[in-house]
Amino acid sequence: MTTDLDGLAERLRAFARARDWEQFHTPKNLAMALAGEVGELVAELQWLTPDESRDPGPETLSRITAELGDVTAYLVRLADVLGVDLVAAAHAKLDAGERRYDPARYRGSARKAPHLPPDAF
Template sequence: MLGGVSDLIELRDRMRAFTDERDWAKFHDPKSLVLALVGEVGELAELFQWLPADQAVERVGTDPLRRRVGEELADVLAYLVRLADVLDIDLAEVARAKLADSALRFPAHDVRGEAPEKG
């Protein structure tokens, strides 16, 4: 599991090196990376498609499903990190800012136990 910002930076740097070693940067335009990301999210969603919601955590707790979900999550993360890198967006920084904004928009004492409408 990623432990912090330094892990995210290390992953970004490793993704850059992997890409550069293969001369693949020319294929990593934002549109192509978004489409790859959507494809990987689709593969992740497929693993959950017919699982009863109340059994999903339990079923993902054992292999082979656990391994497959982990692989798809890794693919999603890799493409997300690469996209942020190509667009020069500090993913950790914008995630922290988004979380702070959400905390203001949805105070725990107002929304606890409820799924608020997207605002």
């Protein structure tokens, strides 16, 4: 079993190709499926207390794990169809966050930074 995103993308691509599902894997459809799976993940966590969400117990954790698998599969498939490097995209967002959220100003704060145009960084 592969543990890297490229290997997972390749396996998902082969899975879709073997079933002739590539025709259905448009960015729109994959994004909609991803949103649905995120909703199912949220539903597993929705009514848990903060402490329960940190330590959900084996049954709940098993359901959460399954939903995380679905979310990951759809996200990786969407990125693959669009030719987006997910790891590079995440690093780019983290780089922007490091520029936007100075630790001296935002440490321990949940407030959002003012909206700035993307080229402000």
